[in-house]
Amino acid sequence: MNTTGDTIAAISTPLGEGGIGIIRISGEDSFRIAGEIFRPKKNIDPSEMKPRTMYLGSIVDPSSGEIIDEVLLVKYRAPFTYTRENMVEINCHGGFTVQHRILEVVLSRGARVAEPGEFTKRAFLNGRIDLSQAEAVIDIIRAKTDRALKVAVNQLKGGLSDRIREVRQKILRIIAHIEAGIDFPEEDIPEADPDTIRGEIRGIRVELEELLKKAQAGKIMREGLSTVILGRPNVGKSSLLNSLLRERRAIVTDIPGTTRDIIEEYLNINGIPVRIVDTAGIRETRDAVEKIGVERALETLKDAELVLLMFDASEELKKEDREIMELVKDKFVIVVINKSDLPEKLNADEVKSAFPGKPVIRVSALQEKGIEELKEAIYRAVTEEIGPVDEGVIVTRARHSQAVKNAVEALERTESALSAGIPMEMVAMEVREAWEQLGEITGDTVREDVVNAIFENFCIGK
Ligand SMILES: Nc1nc2c(c(=O)[nH]1)N(C=O)[C@@H](CNc1ccc(C(=O)N[C@@H](CCC(=O)O)C(=O)O)cc1)CN2
Ligand SMILES: Nc1nc2c(ncn2[C@@H]2O[C@H](COP(=O)(O)OP(=O)(O)OP(=O)(O)O)[C@@H](O)[C@H]2O)c(=O)[nH]1
Numbered sequence: 001m002n003t004t005g006d007t008i009a010a011i012s013t014p015l016g017e018g019g020i021g022i023i024r025i026s027g028e029d030s031f032r033i034a035g036e037i038f039r040p041k042k043n044i045d046p047s048e049m050k051p052r053t054m055y056l057g058s059i060v061d062p063s064s065g066e067i068i069d070e071v072l073l074v075k076y077r078a079p080f081t082y083t084r085e086n087m088v089e090i091n092c093h094g095g096f097t098v099q100h101r102i103l104e105v106v107l108s109r110g111a112r113v114a115e116p117g118e119f120t121k122r123a124f125l126n127g128r129i130d131l132s133q134a135e136a137v138i139d140i141i142r143a144k145t146d147r148a149l150k151v152a153v154n155q156l157k158g159g160l161s162d163r164i165r166e167v168r169q170k171i172l173r174i175i176a177h178i179e180a181g182i183d184f185p186e187e188d189i190p191e192a193d194p195d196t197i198r199g200e201i202r203g204i205r206v207e208l209e210e211l212l213k214k215a216q217a218g219k220i221m222r223e224g225l226s227t228v229i230l231g232r233p234n235v236g237k238s239s240l241l242n243s244l245l246r247e248r249r250a251i252v253t254d255i256p257g258t259t260r261d262i263i264e265e266y267l268n269i270n271g272i273p274v275r276i277v278d279t280a281g282i283r284e285t286r287d288a289v290e291k292i293g294v295e296r297a298l299e300t301l302k303d304a305e306l307v308l309l310m311f312d313a314s315e316e317l318k319k320e321d322r323e324i325m326e327l328v329k330d331k332f333v334i335v336v337i338n339k340s341d342l343p344e345k346l347n348a349d350e351v352k353s354a355f356p357g358k359p360v361i362r363v364s365a366l367q368e369k370g371i372e373e374l375k376e377a378i379y380r381a382v383t384e385e386i387g388p389v390d391e392g393v394i395v396t397r398a399r400h401s402q403a404v405k406n407a408v409e410a411l412e413r414t415e416s417a418l419s420a421g422i423p424m425e426m427v428a429m430e431v432r433e434a435w436e437q438l439g440e441i442t443g444d445t446v447r448e449d450v451v452n453a454i455f456e457n458f459c460i461g462k
């Protein structure tokens, strides 16, 4: 089933040194190309090789006869393959040069380089998986924690797709019901009762709203909770990053204005991925480089979901501290009082009263004290804010939650139209809109440019 044309090839393993490298080929010419470049060790004609069986042999450059590597090669016969096309996988030694040489000879026999995600895109276009399952493939690869992985695997298995299909099926039955009354008025089909339909629509809307409630948790599971460490210079932000990571990631000195670039790392807190960013200490400065650092810190703050607002316990509140407190007024804040190993001079009460109800955690980044308490506080903040993070069917992508939101709005319009006694033709249009919106998630009703944009973000060889 080669519905997509040409034969594609790519190195599917990460570039660099590794035990094994895999070159993948998919499309009509895969078997021919394999036959031209593979010389099995056993005396067997490559065309006689059984599918899904590994054969030991050599990859030979047919133009020179040169042996490039000793490999294991597998053929997969359509349609029972990853892409639903004929495929070949070459397992070679995992080196940069050897993988590139093999890819080159594959290309020289008529394949072209696969675009990022093109294998998975073909799996989608050829109907093996739907769009949300294809998206789950890249989510598996990028999963930062075990729980994030679980969510993605569940989506790959069709958890989200099944839920969306069920809802679409229900919507379709309502459309059919309404349209039967419109199309065959003479046939005595009982007119759809607006109140009954409104009840059904409401049930569906509530179900979708439940799904939306978990969308923020889903986003965090997929992308990580974006967290920024903020504070004036020298309070110990980089020291905190280092002790959270248990490595000397960021430069720490006693010179205020040490950090200039933003430094970004992932942390696993009880299975929740936390993307933590260390920033330049915020202050007025004439130093051109530091100034850019401060601008970047403020930029990061805009997108942050959580702010670890840091103070130095050993010093009284300064003007700069107060200015930063103003900046984060509308943010979700955890107050972190660092250097708690030193005698406390900080006006902690003033800080506390500026952030009523917000957690206040005392730590010593230097002595690695209070770090576990801080992690606890982050975990609690997340679960209080977004509810328990479960691993069931959840919406993890903005693309999906937007589609669900649009569907909910279309259903709301349907409900008001029904209450207002608007003609059934108009009602049917709104219901159909909800059905189409949900189809974007599974890819049943999605535009080609949206599909392309999704796969462009995949990695090479996937
Ligand atoms: N070497 C290798 N390892 C890999 C992959 C691969 O393509 N090659 N995968 C991919 O990236 C993942 C495995 N996923 C796969 C999913 C479906 C099919 C497949 O052939 N599906 C057919 C046949 C099903 C069957 O045998 O029952 C189908 O669904 O029709 C293959 C791999 C992870 N490991
Ligand atoms: N006593 C004590 N000193 C600390 C603690 N945490 C950091 N320091 C010291 O405070 C100084 C500044 O630490 P950094 O982590 O570089 O501070 P920063 O907030 O990243 O500073 P900038 O990058 O300049 O904004 C260093 O000399 C650290 O060793 C702590 O918990 N206790």
Ligand SMILES: [Mg+2]
Binding pocket: 237, 238, 239, 250, 251, 258, 259, 278, 279, 280, 281
């Ligand atoms: Mg720093």
